[in-house]
Amino acid sequence: MAVVSISDAEWQVMNVIWDRQPLAAQDVVAALDGYAEWAPATIKTMLHRLVRKEVLTYEPQGNRYVYRSRVKRSDCVKQASRSFLERVFDGQSSSLVAHFLRNTKLSPEEIAKLRTILDEQEAQ
Known part of the structure; x- marks a missing residue:
């Protein structure tokens, strides 16, 4: 699977997932409380966006969704590093x-x- 580009805000969400997975959406919201000034709906929107990008996967557990990473942090770091190197230092x-x-x-x-x-x- 090719690693896709994720935004700065999505990195914050992914770091929580990578460090503590699997996590329910409300656990991600709780982990980011005080760190970012985002409403729970904003964080849930980012989770859905990361699922669409195929960076996250989820499974329903009762009335909640539990998320886990589909990609390794190291693969995303490589992708982001290459992109930064190309954009800022011409490779x-x-x-x-x-x-x-x-x-x-x-x-x-x-x-x-x-x-x-x-x-x-x-x-x-």
Whole structure:
């Protein structure tokens, strides 16, 4: 299944689902209470939209619907990362990394992790 693009608001809903699934709609609403200023109907609309996009699936349980993810978070992250890289950095990974490094204060541990990743890339 191809991963589809999801909006910023849908990411918030999906993060709740990925972290706690399976979840009933009212559980998603409760999890987002105080985090987003959305009415329960808005959250339920997003759940239905994510079902139509085939990102979520649901099953009826009595008088409620229980939702679970049809796609992995990592697949959506890859898709969003590729889209961002293409839109903002014309597909140039090195430009993205250079921008990030110039504009972010990194700890020595983070720098060491990045060096390890670069060394692994170079070895391949």
